[in-house]
Amino acid sequence: MNGARQTAIFLNRPSSTVHRPPSTVYRLPSTEKTMEYRPNDIEPKWRNWWKENQVYKVDNQSSKPKYYVLDMFPYPSGAGLHVGHPLGYIASDILSRYKRLKGFNVLHPMGYDSFGLPAEQYAIQTGIHPAISTEQNIASFRSQLENIGFSYDWSREVRTSDPKFYKWTQWIFMQLFNHYYDTDADKALPIAELVARISQSGNAAVHAVCDDDTPTVSAAEWNAMSERDQQLLLLKYRLTYPGEAYVNWCPALGSVLSNDEVKDGVSERGGHPVERKLMKQWNMRITAYADRLLEGLDAIDWPESIKEQQRNWIGRSVGASVRFAVEGHDGIQIEVFTTRVDTIYGATFTVLAPEHELVQRLTTEAQRAEIDAYVRWAASRSEVERMAETKKVTGAFTGAYAINPFNGERLPIWIADYVLAGYGTGAVMAVPSGDQRDWNFATQFHLPIVPILDSQKDLDQAADPTREGRYINSGIINGMTWSEAVPALIRWLEENDLGKGKTQYKLRNAVFSRQRYWGEPVPAYWKDSVPYLIDEQDLPLVLPNIDKYLPTETGEPPLARAEGWNYRGCEYELSTMPGWAGSSWYFYRYMDPHNDREFCSKEAAQYWQQVDFYLGGSEHAVGHLLYSRFWNHFLHDLGLVPHREYAKKLVNQGMIQGRSNFVYRAKEQFFEEYLMLKVLKPFLSDMGPMKIAEPGFEEAIQYDFAFEINDLVIEVTSWKQEDKITRVRQAAQSDGKRLMVLYSEALIDQINNPEFIADKIREALDSREPFIIATERPRCEQLFVSHSLLYKYSPEAFTKLHVDVGLVESDVLNIEKARTQPLFGKANFKTDPNGQYTCSWEVEKMSKSKYNVVNPDDMVAEHGADCFRMFEMFLGPITDAKPWNTQGISGVSGFLKKFWGLFFPDQDTFSVTDEEPTRDELRVLHNCIKKVTDDIERMSMNTCVSHFMIVTNELRRLNCSKRAVLEPLVVMLAPFGPHIAEELWHRLGHPTTVCDAVWPMHNEEYLKSDTKDFPIQINGKLRATVTLPTDVSAADAEKAALALEQVQKWLDGKPPKKVVFVPGRMINVVV
């Protein structure tokens, strides 16, 4: 479709753009005939209209292509939204509305990850059931969202804490329990198939992901096992299973935390200490999917930083495991994992983790005392200490020797805490020439360092981990390169049964239990210490009510308090699921939110396929975003979802930072400096020089000020410091001085009136009174000094304090408002000469404690939702962190007024004409269509807003109020400012919503202009411009350029070396 025809459609048949079935009847709200742009009138009107007419309801069937836009699942916190939160929602809303205008059937849902710790902590404090507080939080969250005019289909809202929702979380858990990961099939298979295979032929030939300690059983042995033993064996295969594991136990929270909920040894939420504790926990065998989760990253369009974090977390390393014999201990072998098996000839010692199980058996009697002491010391150190002291090299020698399988050399066996028990086998072969940690250790303990590559350099300075060059001192691989050596060594190891090639992961199975109340109950019960699932027909297993939300006296989870919490006489599992359970699959529930037979119907999943665009913060990089990919791979294995990866594209929105304002409270030092500077200095000449307290001053007490030719001394102090006043008074008496006490508070009262104090001092100087002190109690207690005056005083004279940004406008404190706050109740302000108090500012995280939180409701109330939406986008690129500055919103507000004004050319009536647009007007319009379309496609919303401003300014200049130009603009504006667009769309005479209009297309023809100002460069620098026909030929352009006086000046009579002409662009003359 070309642009001309597009325009014609708008002119003649606006109703052709409507996709609603004809049966849909819209009742139109009354349209006022006012000219003024009043967002507070039109916005609520259209929000109601949208709701009444179900404008945002989405069907699961359509002839249109589908598009699924998803916002990351929010936790409905009680704190409410600040302006940073809706940033991503606005961007995704714009994209959704744009896609709809482009003819897509768009799914854009919203719901709540409504299980979680904060509601439970609140319940513990207040006794209020988490369901109630959560409900309230959701209500306020929802009202804040609705205020902004999002196009969510609220009929699809979901909540993880709703039994209708968590029924299916429990159901998926049951599927995980009922499946194992078969490495031959490379997917999850039913556990029943495993049982059938084992009972036929044992498990020796089964290649499956299972616990390390899974025994090999024959069919006969299996069939002879008791039911209980069989179940215990199967647990070693199931994708979710209870197991003893060291977990991050947080006593303060009474719960286990996952690794990503622990930061620097304390809990991420609340910062409570976390300890390692062995507990029975449900686990998810995510390690089965480690490889697939890694490979899957290559197929999805996600930010590189997120992918990299997930790769790090999975931590795949390819290497070899090698078994070392131990001298004098037949039958004992030390297994090590190495990624650099090629360096094995450079191994000069081995190191075990202090916790390694062989340490006690290998230690010789001579070394026992030393080893025991080291083990004890290492065990006593906390994680934090260990992390802090990574530079310190410590260790102890066991007295035993391992044998290098390749060359038979004796390698002393050491223990050291730089080897971690939890990674690999807890033992390393140490190659000091290639590994810096080994090098540090060898240097410390005088162990040999043997070079193994001819390219290694400076080994007396540091290890050189290079792989370049050829091997030396290396037995069977001498002379080989790295890529030749590795397979040769692995082949040798495997032939001699001393090791094998192996891939290792840092990723651990994920702990899935929380000793908490406010989460999904695990649909399992315990019989004979073996877990069984409840029947599927008994789902959902509804969370019972309990009297208190705390662990029992015996330390059992809160669910142990529930009456009758058992299933067919057996106790239910007492822990609940973690926060990531519901969020690992919620995106499917939106597709089919009310289905009570399936978590999502096949048809719905088939229609919506996967998320096309996922928008959210980067803080969920390894929590939610990795676990949800894991569950999705599993659901895909079961044939329940169409794709291995559920989100095609992911974008992280950047944080909106706060702009904090600061005030400066004067300390005592300020008053001394102030008195000197503003009061005393002016009459120095009258009174002679003055002595100020300083070293070498002879009096017993250092007075703040003393006059040389007058016996008066002045002390500046708070009236509250009675002791000090008494002391100084006594000292003055014995020194024979007259004392004037100036209350610092009195100075505050008169801070903008230095003459007042000066007069007092003059009086004092003239009088003969021995003790001069004010009798009135001062009114003010604190002084705040304007930021612009600070440079006159020492920085130490002030305390810098956050001030609520609500009291500040354009960095000027609203003193009247401020006085109503406790902080400023008894304060005075030292202001600039114009009477203003200026604040300094800094960019910080937006948070309550920094008093820089801005509430979107306030922005909407003052400027309207459309303005707020567009300003959020205007701040900068969606992915960047950027500071919020409310001041700038006036620019967007002004733009909307101007845009509105285009429709009211004679000031007071809405009128657009059906005149043919001029060429200029068409160029302006089509340029805007092209730019905005391109920019939305690349999520550059900030530049879209700029283009709208530009087009509005230009049309104002052209006095254009033609339908053919303005109507397409209304459609383009609709995703950004849906309310104003809807209002104008209806005023333009359309009975149906602007959401169902058609996005305009640009026509290149209109973008061209006949002439252009060509820049003329001399040697690449701009020196002149010349107006030429846009399609001017190279020869003509050159002629025109050289004819210019400006150019001749630079040529200086000589012919140009070369002339570069870029058609339609520019001319560069090389001199």
Place this chain on the structure above:
RNA sequence: GCGGGAAUGGCGGAAUGGUAGACGCGUUGGUCUCAAACACCAAUAACUUCACGGUUGUGCGAGUUCGAGUCUCGCUUCCCGCACCA
């Protein structure tokens, strides 16, 4: 230490290798007003010049190119992530 990203006016930020600083804020001046607010108009990178103009400018240093904010190489600083991970 490893990995990723960034650096452009007073501020937020624009610029398919082709007129650096679009757009907006702020600031300054003007119009309107008794006045203020709003609104509107104009100026606004720095230095220099009465002016025309000139010089310098995208963290620093080289390079490629007729031409570099953009590409290449080497640094600096900041932010984010990971971290005795064998």
